[in-house]
Amino acid sequence: MTLSFFxxxxxxLGAAILAxxxxxxxxxxxxxxxSNLASVFNDTAPLIILTLGQMAVILTRCIxxxxxxxxxxxxxxxxxxxxMMPELPIPVILLIAITLxxxxxxxxxxxxxxxxxPPIVVTLGTMTIYRGIIFLISDGAWINAxxxxxxxxxxxxxxxxxxxxxxxxxIIAVIGFVVLIGRTSLGRAFFAVGGNPHAAVYTxxxxxxxxxxxxxxxxxxxxxxxxLWVARYAxxxxxxxxxxxLEVVAACVIGGISIxxxxxxxxxxxxxxxxxxxxxxxxxxxxxxPFWQLAISGSAIIIAVAFNATSxxxxxxxxxxxxxxxx
Amino acid sequence: MSNAEANSQATGRRIPDRLRTPLQRFLASWELLLLVxxxxxxxxxxxxxxxFLDPWNLSDATFNFTEKAxxxxxxxxLIISGEIxxxxxxxxxxxSTAMGFAVQMGVDTSLLVLIGLGVGLACGxxxxxxxxxxxxxxxxxxxxxxxxxxGVSYIVLGDKAYTGYPADFAYFGQGYVWWVISFEFxxxxxxxxxxxxxxxxxxxxxxxxxIGNNPVGALFSGIRVKRVKFALFLLTxxxxxxxxxxxxxxxxxxxxxxxxxxxLEVVTMVVLGGINILGGSGTIPGVVIAAFVMGMxxxxxxxxxxxxxxxxxxxxxxxxxxxALPRIARHIxxxxxx
Numbered sequence: 001m002t003l004s005f006f007x008x009x010x011x012x013l014g015a016a017i018l019a020x021x022x023x024x025x026x027x028x029x030x031x032x033x034x035s036n037l038a039s040v041f042n043d044t045a046p047l048i049i050l051t052l053g054q055m056a057v058i059l060t061r062c063i064x065x066x067x068x069x070x071x072x073x074x075x076x077x078x079x080x081x082x083x084m085m086p087e088l089p090i091p092v093i094l095l096i097a098i099t100l101x102x103x104x105x106x107x108x109x110x111x112x113x114x115x116x117x118p119p120i121v122v123t124l125g126t127m128t129i130y131r132g133i134i135f136l137i138s139d140g141a142w143i144n145a146x147x148x149x150x151x152x153x154x155x156x157x158x159x160x161x162x163x164x165x166x167x168x169x170x171i172i173a174v175i176g177f178v179v180l181i182g183r184t185s186l187g188r189a190f191f192a193v194g195g196n197p198h199a200a201v202y203t204x205x206x207x208x209x210x211x212x213x214x215x216x217x218x219x220x221x222x223x224x225x226x227x228l229w230v231a232r233y234a235x236x237x238x239x240x241x242x243x244x245x246l247e248v249v250a251a252c253v254i255g256g257i258s259i260x261x262x263x264x265x266x267x268x269x270x271x272x273x274x275x276x277x278x279x280x281x282x283x284x285x286x287x288x289x290p291f292w293q294l295a296i297s298g299s300a301i302i303i304a305v306a307f308n309a310t311s312x313x314x315x316x317x318x319x320x321x322x323x324x325x326x327x
Numbered sequence: 328m329s330n331a332e333a334n335s336q337a338t339g340r341r342i343p344d345r346l347r348t349p350l351q352r353f354l355a356s357w358e359l360l361l362l363v364x365x366x367x368x369x370x371x372x373x374x375x376x377x378x379f380l381d382p383w384n385l386s387d388a389t390f391n392f393t394e395k396a397x398x399x400x401x402x403x404x405l406i407i408s409g410e411i412x413x414x415x416x417x418x419x420x421x422x423s424t425a426m427g428f429a430v431q432m433g434v435d436t437s438l439l440v441l442i443g444l445g446v447g448l449a450c451g452x453x454x455x456x457x458x459x460x461x462x463x464x465x466x467x468x469x470x471x472x473x474x475x476x477x478g479v480s481y482i483v484l485g486d487k488a489y490t491g492y493p494a495d496f497a498y499f500g501q502g503y504v505w506w507v508i509s510f511e512f513x514x515x516x517x518x519x520x521x522x523x524x525x526x527x528x529x530x531x532x533x534x535x536x537x538i539g540n541n542p543v544g545a546l547f548s549g550i551r552v553k554r555v556k557f558a559l560f561l562l563t564x565x566x567x568x569x570x571x572x573x574x575x576x577x578x579x580x581x582x583x584x585x586x587x588x589x590x591l592e593v594v595t596m597v598v599l600g601g602i603n604i605l606g607g608s609g610t611i612p613g614v615v616i617a618a619f620v621m622g623m624x625x626x627x628x629x630x631x632x633x634x635x636x637x638x639x640x641x642x643x644x645x646x647x648x649x650x651a652l653p654r655i656a657r658h659i660x661x662x663x664x665x
Binding site: 063111115116117118120121122124125126127128129131132133135136140238243246249250253259260289291292293294295296297298299300301302305306309 | 461472
């Protein structure tokens with residue numbers, strides 16, 4: 001039953017995206033030109049990458065509100081490294097960004113795993129701590145385009161086979177997730193832990209460790225996006241990607257990933273992110289102030305979660321009660 | 328390990344137990360520990376700055392926590408019942424925007440207050456309806472309404488601000504009832520008393536605890552769980568409206584970013600006050616003392632010229648530490664017994 005519901009749900013979402021594109025193209029045909037769609041995709045790439053990581057976390061009945069702060073802190077650190085050591089090669093920077101992000105994810109994961117603290121509380125706390133640290137290390141100053149080396153800024157924009165590297169990284173992340181979720185034991189464990197933690201324990205899965213792994217994954221992707229974000233916009237400051245965690249959660253919820261854990265798909269997450277990305281890019285085209293965006297993603301979360309509710313009504317407290325189930 | 332045991336050890340306080348005398352219970356309580364911390368902070372502050380003990384200075388310090396504490400009282404009940412509301416700061420933004428809009432229409436002060444409270448109540452009703460009517464998880468619903476409510480403020484205001492509030496409106500945030508006792512502090516004290524009575528002395532309060540400990544059992548014992556939860560969301564919305572009136576009156580202006588990040592501070596205050604984040608236990612006196620502790624600590628930081636964002640690191644650490652430390656202590660104790 002879940003399977004059929006879940007399939008139709010992705011169908012509905014796909015249809016909604018097409019309908020949205022069609023509606024925009026009736027008034028503004030240029031919007032659906034391949035080159036513009038490619039740029040919309042490139043614009044949505046950071047959201048897609050983060051949504052995939054968040055998906056893994058939500059599948060295990062947790063939530064990660066610290067992704068945007070993680071992104072901003074990693075971005076600031078690599079930008080500062082770049083100003084101090086401009087000759088640092090890009091692969092090293094990528095490695096540092098991913099490691100830093102993964103470490104911050106590990107902090108969340110260990111607090112959830114070892115101390116059984118509800119994830120919402122942990123990540124609400126680390127969210128402000130990571131943001132605060134950016135202020136401490138940067139003294140509130142901005143790192144601007146002219147302070148960054150040109151190779152540092154160029155990497156996400158480099159065109160390979162017709163698409164920028166940023167888009168390719170998102171595509172690789174999606175493919176990687178399809179493999180991880182569908183073809184590895186860790187991917188199965190995410191579903192098992194979220195679907196039924198007690199049963200997962202009996203099948204020999206360590207619930208806490210799986211949740212921790214999801215947080216590390218989400219953190220690593222946030223770290224990677226941190227570098228890409230800072231390099232693409234060529235600026236780093238305390239408030240970059242402020243409130244982006246809400247957009248990421250919105251993309252997951254719209255994509256049909258059940259906040260109660262255990263239900264979701266990579267295709268859903270991808271489409272959830274694309275839906276928000278298209279709306280965001282269409283707003284200026286159809287002449288609506290960007291100030292509408294916050295309210296739109298808020299409404300999208302509420303509508304999507306109400307829509308999801310038909311699958312199971314009894315899971316209202318799952319995230320808060322999660323710590324009791326993990327043994 | 329049963330839930331009750333796990334919960335009591337998790338927060339470091341025990342669920343009321345008839346075998347202990349009230350005095351023993353008090354001596355082993357989280358509230359006493361907090362009280363000691365509060366006194367400690369007070370003493371440290373008075374040594375750190377010679378002006379700290381000045382009555383007017385102390386009065387100013389109370390503004391650091393009164394508005395947040397007003398919301399924290401209602402949030403405490405909501406968290407005890409096993410739900411949470413992360414949209415409180417956004418309700419303030421929306422209520423404040425509505426009041427600012429009304430001022431442009433030339434509305435007088437009494438109606439202005441009614442509008443603020445009404446918007447708060449309506450937002451609370453919206454949250455409550457989504458959670459109880461559709462059976463949705465409150466965390467996601469209120470994350471959604473958190474961006475929706477503030478989003479509406481941004482749509483209305485954009486990068487502008489509302490000012491020009493009537494002169495007598497300033498009383499709610501800037502007025503003094505008697506000598507150094509501000510209107511806000513009096514409101515805080517009265518609300519603390521009312522909420523303590525509501526939670527600890529009425530059937531409604533009992534029902535809140537029962538729901539938090541066992542919602543199914545509560546239903547079977549004849550408690551209308553959904554109605555109680557709806558009422559709690561209403562109450563939280565209303566108190567956010569009250570806080571919006573006080574804050575708007577104190578600042579004298581409305582921007583869409585007003586009270587940004589307050590949901591974190593309110594939840595931290597509640598958790599610091601010994602309310603179990605998983606629901607089912609905690610007291611209002613605990614929240615009152617926690618409000619003083621947080622207010623005094625941030626005020627002390629202010630005297631030392633610590634920037635706001637660094638204080639937010641402290642609040643984030645506090646939130647995690649308050650929950651983590653009793654659990655670490657439990658791990659160590661359990662290992663020693665084994």
